[in-house]
Amino acid sequence: MQYLNFNGKLIPAGTAIIDADNRGLRFGDGLFETIKYKNGELQLIDLHLDRLWQGLAALMFDIPRLFTKEYLTREIAKLIHKNRLTHARIRLLIIRGKGGLFDPENLHPVFVIQSWPLDDDFGKLNSNGLELCFYGDAIKSCDSFSHLKHNNFLPYLMGALFAKSNHCNDAIILNEHRRIADTTIANIFSIHEGAIYTPPLAEGCIAGTMRQFLLDHLPKKGFKIVETPLTKEFLLEADEVFLTNAMSPVKWVRAIGEKEFSRDTILDIHRSLSQTFPAIFC
Structure with missing residues (x-):
């Protein structure tokens, strides 16, 4: 029991x-x-x-x-x-x-x-990339509460149902400016020519614990990481995209719609972090 x-x-x-x-x-x-x-x-x-x-x-x-x-x-x-x-x-x-x-x-x-x-290998870096879609019927506000893990999760709830009905692994949630906030269960990062970008909290994303961990530790590993508003167009121009949350610290995104992404830098990130934090990046 x-x-x-x-x-x-x-x-x-x-x-x-x-x-x-x-x-x-x-x-x-x-x-x-x-x-x-x-x-x-x-x-x-x-x-x-x-x-x-x-x-x-x-x-x-x-x-x-x-x-x-x-x-x-x-x-x-x-x-x-x-x-x-x-x-x-x-x-x-x-x-x-x-x-x-x-x-x-x-x-x-x-x-x-x-x-x-959880299974022993839960949270490992995925070899089969995720497929994402955009969800636009509900938007995330950018206010004093939008970064909190509060129980009013309607945009994420409906986004998850939309993703499932459209055979996607997750849905990207937009904010009131029609820019990227996060996904239904994770923070989102894009990589452009080796530099890593993610929305700041002012864009309505959840203040993810793994997001903060990466902001603290990736620069120490020599990676450039920038908090900046992300448009749909900028995201789709990325070389690589990955998601993070407390359960799965790094998840490779293979595709958003018809746009596909590689994972070379993601592998470097994961390899570097797993050397220092093996218990987290298994």
Whole structure:
């Protein structure tokens, strides 16, 4: 039997836990993090919790004194131990409690931690490139909340359904300026003559933990990386394109529509990072 952690209590994973008046259910009032656990380590945990705390402040949660990053880390570890996991995807959901739009019972966080086992080779650099498409029926706003991992994910939800119905691996989400934001599950990078480009947070993309990791570490490896707005035209002129998220640190994109991409620089990036961070870039 698998378990989940609901506000510090380990209960069977199929247990009903949400009241019909819950603000997370009614309004999407909350945040989430998806964290990779491997070889006894919660990968990029500091980046995940820093982003989460920024989100809690932005959404005006009232954080109890004992509700700390260390406390949540212990609660995640408790669930991992209970479910006897060695390699897993961890989802940490933070929602507010019951109440209407103007009259919440309180502003305290309620948390749910779930886990799913992963295959040992999950997250390896893919040899069969991804095929992407553009999704334009919903756009990503560029505001104070657009970079957060909040629970209002309609553009990503509909983009994922669009990608599946069009036999694509993922869909590229556009922002209010009709430029590139990200994809439904990842940040996006393009490579032009060896230089790496990715949209800045002001363009509405999620503040991905792996995105930040690459921004911090790729220049130290000798790679040029630039945060700049990306148009569809610029993206389609790229030599190479790749995606990143916490579960799959580098994913090669083979094609967007009819445009195909190589992966020589991507292989160099992955090889360089795997030498220094083998636990992450397996």
